[in-house]
Amino acid sequence: MGKATGFMEYSREKSKERNPLERLSDWKEYSAPLSDEALSRQGARCMDCATPFCHMGTEINGVTTGCPIHNLIPEWNDLVYRGRWKEALERLLKTNNFPEFTGRVCPAPCEGSCTVAISDPAVAIKSIERTIIDKGFENGWIEPRIPVKRTGKKIAIVGSGPAGLAAADQLNQAGHNVTVYERADRAGGLLTYGIPNMKLEKEIVERRINLLTQEGIDFITNTEIGKDITAEELKSQYDSVILCTGAQKQRDLVIEGREAKGIHFAMDYLTTSTKSLLDSNFKDGKFIDTKGKDVIVIGGGDTGADCVATALRQNANSVVQFGKHPQLPTERAADNMWPAYPQVFTLEYAYEEAEAKHGEDPRQYSIQTKKMVADENGNLKELHTIQMEKLKDENGKFYFKEIPGSEKVWPAQFVFIAIGFEGTEMPLLSQFGVNSTNQKIDAKYGEYRTNVEGVFAAGDARRGQSLIVWAINEGREVAREVDRYLMGASVLP
Template sequence: MGKPTGFLEYERKVSEAESPKDRIQHYNEFHTYLSKEDQEIQGARCMDCGVPFCQSGILIKGMVSGCPLNNLIPEWNDLIYRGQWKEAVERLLKTNNFPEFTGRVCPAPCEAGCTAGLNGPSVSIKENECSIIERAYEEGVIKPNIPKNRTGKKVAVIGSGPAGLAAADSLNKYGHEVTVFERSDRFGGLLMYGIPNMKLEKRIIERKLDIMRTEGVKFINNANVGQNYKKDDILNEFDAVVLACGASNPRDLKAPGRELKGIYFAVDFLKQNTKSLLDSNHEDDNYISVKDKNVIVIGGGDTGTDCVATSLRHGCKSVKQFEIMGEPPKERTANNPWPQWPRVLKVDYGQEEFIEMYGRDPREYNISVKTFEGDESGNLKTVKTVRVNWEKNEKGAMVPKEIEGSEEIFEADVVFLAMGFLGAEQYVVDEFKIEQDARSNVKAEYGEFKTNVDKVFTAGDMRRGQSLVVWAIREGRDAATKVNEYLGN
């Protein structure tokens, strides 16, 4: 695939990013993508490896290697190398409903599994994917494709995140009448309000939603099933239901002083910031502002990074990011070989911006919060921490052990809790009376997606727990297939 010697002849090249000092002045995407000719050369770097781990989507030691969607990566790399862009997007859309989303926000497990990456830089698969779909939009290749035949069956999809949208899009293509219910004012779920605009501009989501509407999908916003919409009404009206409400129950930190003013869940900070940006360009002040404030972000994942980047754009006084785990190695270790997901130090856009501004990484590793301290008015003022070592307990599990005498005090006006999520919100589960597993996710066998309630299916983070956008799309697609079978189509 591609040019057999391309990976030897051409260097990996990716889009150029706007300088951190410039891009923190706005909330727009900040990459300038390669020219058509340069992107075709990147397609040529895809080697004829024989066993394309890039599209495998297998789990190795609990981590994914290759694309969970099983995207036909060598095929469309070859096609763009040959300048056959229309054929490339046709192959891409066979496995991925939303490459315009994954081409921007996916962490690219495909590149981690790329054979070229065994001894050098991997193929720039993620940017090849984004270029294929964006060129298709620019050249008018992407058009609404209205189903020719309708089955007469009606399906409700609860939640409009990536799993819900993938299920709705796929079910509509099968010919069913699909209605998507979303509790928020805008559609897209975590794509809309959980991911900042600079990572995924919301016009990209709206562009796809407009196509889905034209193709026949109905969307109802401000529809909070379990509150202003009851499950009996939905079950009576629809022939099948797909629950795709995400894992939106944030993990809390039970430390003394948690009740102080100034401590927020990261998801609330990010949602309010994006909503205010879209509603009024922040002129309505309906968001948590950290301008001129000392900020501490607790959590080292993508959400924590988004909080760092957003705080910098607000003009915060300072920002630190706490991570209870140790600092990852800069290169793969012997017990983390290719094609496993590389457990190495990642400098994401938020840290990159901070380093450019202040000359150091904002992250503190092996650190745990002991207490929050406030003033007489109940406002947060400081955070007391302790350093930890990771040691095996009597059961052989690694646990954090406090280091005596390592306590520190950090100034903090605002703290954002970005420690992940614990499953779906309980009121939706209670409304449908569906079973949950030990991790508080909705219980449904992978590959079947059927809950214990007749004609109710589930997919995405609500079923599997907090995960990647690409996994949500895969689950939405597969759940749609099972619903289609259930409806006898």
């Protein structure tokens, strides 16, 4: 273990963040790494407890607990404490294909179940992970690993998000010929078009795609399977196909006034913003510009927070985010005890920035939009809302009740709908003849086989909208199953 008394001597040090007002003037990453000394102290805080809950990777009440890819956290904590960074990298890469993504944007369910966190703030696991991989790239320890032997088997992966990339990486290393098809103009899935640049700079995604390309994986972008190439054509050209198409079908708000101009899905807002930034540093004007406008984001989750941060950078006049649920408590509730993920109030980057710029947290809780109203030209001008009370019925089931007299009118020229995703897109599945339930592909976790011979599925397309770390987990596991299907056995983890 790190230092036997480390957890008593040192406190948690969080990864540093750039000054909120300063970072609002650019689109660069908002977080910055801790120093080597601070990370060594964090490594020293790890107790190497007998049962490391941090890497169990399961769900408690439907919420992720511990690391889903079972990162060997206590082992690399110890190595970092001792300054043995290269060995820490070797341990990290045994379980995680892309720590440079998770070390930046994973919500770190490992930290919620860290044993130190029973009584003190958790070991800064995510910050340690990020620096291990960053040092790997900086020191040239990450080099293309070109497989020496090829099996002659051909695999097509549809979708280049973290699930598709992890599956491609594993299968390529097993010696198969892998082609990844992506309908967008850049690979990366939501890592590229979804998560904004200030959370994950796109050079970091490109660096990994370039490395995978050097290792022998073919990426074919601007190609939509189902339109540019049919399912039948793809199946006939490859020994196996993996569907990693994500769950990007957005949930709409069926409400009076929805047709007004100025109402967009969050993903359209975020994607066009990133594309315009990457293509021309916004010179092409091909993005939704909220400068000087009143913006309301409907949906209290992380996608909504990313819209808030984007609107703040565009110098919107005002930014408000509506959430259906009440504000979370500042400490764990009785039904949310360790090692479950802590459901507590936090000030995410976007809210910290809003406070710095506009003097207040943009979140409005327990609020429901009743209607949207346009002006005489059809442009959105205001939203009408009512406050809700969250109550429990006699069976313990939650329900919401309107509070009479709490109606309010909010000025808004732009609304971004961020109320979640319905699932994966159905037309492609029909073409493949793949079965699904509730817009998720039917393929058992751990097996990943669909009802169609040779066709597998992984990531959000199978699981529903989730986390990068689960996508990596499923990508790794589907690779093992495809390898076994093609070769009769597999040594992949």
